[in-house]
Amino acid sequence: MPTPYLTLPQVEALAREAHREQTDKAGRPYAEHLAAVAEGVRVRGGSEEQVAAAWLHDAVEDGVLSRQWLDEASLPGRVKEMVLAVTKRDGEDLFTYTGRILATPGALLIKESDLAHNADPERLAILEPAVHTRLVEKYAQVRALLGLGDGARPPERRDQANPATG
Numbered sequence: 282m283p284t285p286y287l288t289l290p291q292v293e294a295l296a297r298e299a300h301r302e303q304t305d306k307a308g309r310p311y312a313e314h315l316a317a318v319a320e321g322v323r324v325r326g327g328s329e330e331q332v333a334a335a336w337l338h339d340a341v342e343d344g345v346l347s348r349q350w351l352d353e354a355s356l357p358g359r360v361k362e363m364v365l366a367v368t369k370r371d372g373e374d375l376f377t378y379t380g381r382i383l384a385t386p387g388a389l390l391i392k393e394s395d396l397a398h399n400a401d402p403e404r405l406a407i408l409e410p411a412v413h414t415r416l417v418e419k420y421a422q423v424r425a426l427l428g429l430g431d432g433a434r435p436p437e438r439r440d441q442a443n444p445a446t447g
Contacts (some may be wrong), residue, residue: 284355289333292297292356293319296336299345307407310360314398315339323393328387335361335391359419363388379426394431396420 287295296315303311317388319335327335333356340346341364351361370379382388396405400420405413424430 286357286384287333287355289336291294292336298338299340300343303343303345304357305403305404306412307404310375311339317358317398318391321397322390325394327394328392330357330360331387331390334360334367334387335394337364338367338391338395340350359387362386363391366374375426377424379423382427389427392423392427396424396429 293316295361299310300311300315305314315336315338319332320329322335333403337346337351337360341348341351348365350362354361362385366381366388382392400417404415408416421430
C-alpha cells in the first residue's frame, strides 16, 4: 500500500519547524514570510499542491531541508518539481532561474507570491536604504524576466501559473 502524502497542515508544520530559528532580513521570524507566500498563492487561486510548494519554497535553497529529504518526502511529484523550480542554485544566473520557473507548471504563481511579499513596501521600509534599493531593483528584474513587470500575469502564462485554471 502506498504511503499517503503529507497533508497541507503537516507540510505547514514541517516548514515552520524547519525554519524555526531563521529570521528574514528585517529580523522577523521566517515563518511569517512562508505563511504570507502560501496565503498569496491561495488567494491567487492556487491549488493545494501549489500552497504546499509555497510553504516549502525556500527550504532547500536555505538549507533547512536537504534535496535528499525532498526527493524522499511523501509529497506529490508536482510539489517537488515546483519547489525545485523556485530554488535558486549557487552561481545560477537569473535567466536560467526564471526560465526554469516558467517551464515548470504551477511554479510561476509561487514565485509571483514570493516576490509580492518580498517587495511589500512595509517590509522593505524597515531595511537599510542600500539594501532596500538593491532588493527593489533585484525583484523588479526578476518580475520582468517572468513577465510580471506590471504586476499582471500575462494571459499566455496563466496556465503555467495555475494549471487548474488553464
